[in-house]
Amino acid sequence: MFGALGLDGVCVGLGYAGSVGRDPDGNPLTEWGTPRYQDWGSTHVYPLMEAETVSAVERFPWPDPQAYDFAAARNHAASGKISRPSVG
16 A cells, blocks of 8 residues: 555664663663563653753753664664565
């Protein structure tokens, strides 16, 4: 169906090798400080929700761009072995 509709977008994730925090139960968080839930939208965590000043945003522990594996993502996208089209 995606082909018939002319949809060709895919999701290609980037591996992250930087340090990440842990939640109170000891579970690893994402590089953005959010839980690693795979519920795709029913659990929402907004680490910057209470930031009211520029300095609060600047203090946020932003992910290190150098810790992403862009080469692996590029190779994965170029391999043609991606099976989940992205719609939206």
